Amino acid sequence: MKLSVLSKISIGFVALLTTASITGAILVQIPLRQNVASRWLQHTHEVLLELETVLANMADAETGQRGYLLTGDRRYLEPYDAAIAQIDAQLQQLKVSIADNPEQQRRYELLERQIEAKLGLMAKTIALRSNEGFEPAVQVIFSGQGKQQMDAIRALINEMEQEENRLLERRIRDYRAISQLTTQAFLILLFLSLALICVVYYLVNSDITSRKRAEIENLRLLQQVQTERGLLETVLRQMPAGVIIAEAPSGKLILGNQQVEQIWRHSFLVADNVEQYCEYKGFHQDGRPYNPQEWPLARSILSGEVVIEEEIDFLAGDGTRGTMLVSSAPIRNAAGNVTAGVVTFHDISDRQLAEKELRRREAEVRFLNEALPLGIFKLDSQGNCTYTNSRAQEICGFTVEEALETGWRRFIHPDDTRQLWSQWLPAVAAHQEFCGEVRYLHRDGTVRFGRVKVAPLFSRSEAIGYVGTIEDITEIRAIEKMKSEFISVVSHELRTPLASIRGAVGLLSAGLLLNEPETAQEMLEIASLDTERLIRLVNDILDLERLESNKLTLVKRWCDAAATMRQAVESLQPVAEENEITLSLSPLSMRIYIDPDRIIQILVNLLSNAIEFSPPGATVWLSAELGSGEWGVGSGDKGDGETGGVGGENTTTNYQLPITNYQSPTPELLFTVKDTGRGIPADKLETIFERFEQVDASDSRQRGGTGLGLAICRTIAQLHGGQIWAESVLGQGSTFYFTIPLVQE
Known part of the structure; x- marks a missing residue:
């Protein structure tokens, strides 16, 4: 059976598409593998940089320590203090970075112990220099213990760097191999595509045998176009958007659907050229009226511009104003010349009103969130923070960026972490509300107390996240503590003289000292002195209270x-x-x-x-x-x-x-x-x-x-x-x- 030209073209297109799909699938996987290899290269460089940074900070700390030991000037401790402040965080980052390598983890444990011992020795020598003078501190240095520890640290870091350099060389080879594979796959795809195009071209060219056959085909195609035009008009009438088609280059409006009349609220205005577009009243966002040449359809016809969703205010036939979203594009022939233009538009007046109301409500919600005296935060289903208001940031001492994802956990007091998780995790697992008190390490160096309440958010009976509040109770706890201490001290101060008075008066009232007038006189003096002390205590409390409350x-x-x-x-x-x-x-x-x-x-x-x-x-x-x-x-x-x-x-x-x-x-x-x-x-x-x-x-x-x-x-x-x-x-x-x-x- 002889195949038609269209069938041959279809077969060639299917073959070309199949080849392109297979090769494209390969090419899609290659960048993914390149991306993975690139990330491993970057990871290796980061580990090497972290190792160098740890070693540099240890050297800075040792330099600052020795400068202080030699001079006794605490300014030399500035590099030491700066290094100490960074080493712990750098070690933690290094530990995370080498989590994929058990051998490096083993070396890291040895390195961490050596660094801890070295830092302890440096702190000891600084304390000796500060408390006992130069000689005791220098004796520790002359013992050679510090040098041995530093040599061990350098050796361990050198071993870890050698391991990372070995991994780096291997990963560079892998990356280069993937790059070569990409080039080879692209060349294969290019070759197959050219070959299939040549085959298709040959099949098409060989079947066009005569001018008559071409004319018959053109006539058939013309009839098909007329049929499709009818179908197009039917489709346009059913479209929810207004559509207008115009000829080029005159700009004559040749077709418009019923939605045009519904949106503009008047009959379709026929225009024979672009200048007559002034019959449609449109305005820029700043209030200027649209000139005929500024309409998107005119720009597409005259310059071939493609306009995507341009907002235009318009005056409808009934005198009302609204806003439409307009898109237009030119229609070109085989030679690339503009032969027509098509424009579509939607009335978005109701949508804009709804969006304006939504923005107003969102602004109200944001204002309430920021104005509330409570801190507000939101977590996703995994416990990652997605939002905090300014009050929550003020209480906990973090910024928005620092709190996102799991960053908020770093500000919880270490002593409260275990207890918090022991209460929080069961509540999360059961999708229940959680309420508790937790301490935060504020960036200003203070410890703040917060009362936290968290409730799950549900969508179709499934927990999609959590919303919570935090109340700063630091001052409340301080006031309660002061109140308790005040009551305790005052009660003790009152009880002491009262006990003495009671004992002295008790002895006198019992008649036990009737025959001992000197002892009885001593008891009276004790009672008198303690009574005066009690009166002074009460008077002092009253005076202080009147002074501090401005009542005096x-x-x-x-x-x-x-x-x-x-x-x-x-x-x-x-x-x-x-x-x-x-x-x-x-x-x-x-x-x-x-x-x-x-x-x-x-x-x-x-x-x-x-x-x-x-x-x-x-x-x-x-x-x-x-x-x-x-x-x-x-x-x-x-x-x-x-x-x-x-x-x-x-x-x-x-x-x-x-x-x-x-x-x-x-x-x-x-x-x-x-x-x-x-x-x-x-x-x-x-x-x-x-x-x-x-x-x-x-x-x-x-x-x-x-x-x-x-x-x-x-x-x-x-x-x-x-x-x-x-x-x-x-x-x-x-x-x-x-x-x-x-x-x-």
Whole structure:
């Protein structure tokens, strides 16, 4: 049976398509294999770079350590500290990178132990240099242990690099082999395609034998075109989009379906040329009207432009306005010339309204998410984070990018990780809600507490993800802790004198001391002293509460600073004499605007503490001086002012003002109370101004202290606009400062 030209062409096309499909399938697999090989090459380079980085950081750490050991200057520890901060993360990254290679994992375990030992030795030598001096630290270096550890580290890294270089050479060979296969497959496809094209061309050319046969075929094709035109018109009438076909180059509209009239809301307007397109009223997005040549159909006919989904505002026949989405393309003949153009358009006015409403609702949801005081986050079904609002980022201390996927897990406190997973995983497996408290390591260095609630999201009874909230309860927990501690301390402070009073009164009321008047008198004195202490404790608590809640009004007036200081010293003179303490006063006579009773309360409290903690025969100094508000290293001979102990002949001749960090922009008066007692530990210099904080609680109880005096002093000083602070050297005494800003009279 003789095959027709169309059949031969079809057979050739099928053969060409089959060959192309088979070769194309091969070519599709080759890039995939190339991509895999390329990723392995990149992975090997990354492992080599990580090994070099670990070695470089260890060398930096060793260089910084030795610089500090030689000089004692802590600036040399900057490369050491920087390297220490990075080594752990780099080792973890290296461990992940070599997870596919058991041999490299074995070397990594040895390397990790060697690095840990080396870092421990470096930390030990730094501590020796810092605490014991140069010689003990150098002895450790001369032992050679550090060099042996570093040599072992270099050897292990060298072995791992050799292994990676061997893998790199093998993977380069694989990559080159795949590239050669790609070239060969492409050449084969090209050769087969050319061969099949030649065969098809030969078969077609051989069957066209006469002009008559061609004319008959053309007539048949013309009839077929007319039939297809009818089919096209039928299809156009059924299409949901408006369609218009125009001739080229005139632009005459020759065909339009019914949807054109429905969208424009008027009958089809026939145009004989492009200039008559002005009958259709269209507008750009900025409001400018469309010129006839600017319509997409005109551009396709005149310049062959293809227009894809251009938004055009239009004025319909009924006077309403809307928006349409327009696409147009030229129709070309075999020679490539434009013979016609076709345009399609959809009315998207309703869709735009719906999208606008959707955007408005989305904006409302985003606003609510950002405005809520709760942190909000969303996880997919695998537990990967896909969204966090700004409040969640603020609570946990991460950015949006850092929280995505599994990044949020890095910010959970390590001590809470196991407990969190033990509660979270069963809830996830059962598609149940989860509620718990977890700690986060904030980027500012603080630990934040959060209350987390997570609920599953379902679609057709299948869990597709989770949405959760996190509430910052750090301050709530701190307040609860402070409340508990406050109640515990106050109850203890109240219970101690009450127990003493109860015991003394119990003995007296039972009549057991009727024949021992001296012992009975001692019991009465104990009860009296503890009663006074209890009254002072209650009064101090009430005073502090009124001061901090601004319920206590300061009664300020103009006073002489020297007179205020003398009054404070005179009130404590009997106590000083009883404890064999000399009070030395260096007053400064000037007018200040203060509440004198409260300032005297501060001075009396500070002087009382100095007397209590000074040995017999010691001196306690009270002085005042003017300042610009910037207190640094200062000294001065106070002999120019009024000196001398109250009620004695003691004098103050060369009083040193220590180094402080306090600065204020306004002139002020600085009061100083100095003693030569046992001093205050450095870690107590700040906390002694807190409630119930004492340097030696047992000794203070014996003297009747409540642990609230310095807290009251700080609050009074702050209400006057000043500050109070302390400096001390253990065994050499303490110095308390407080300032009063100066105002014009």
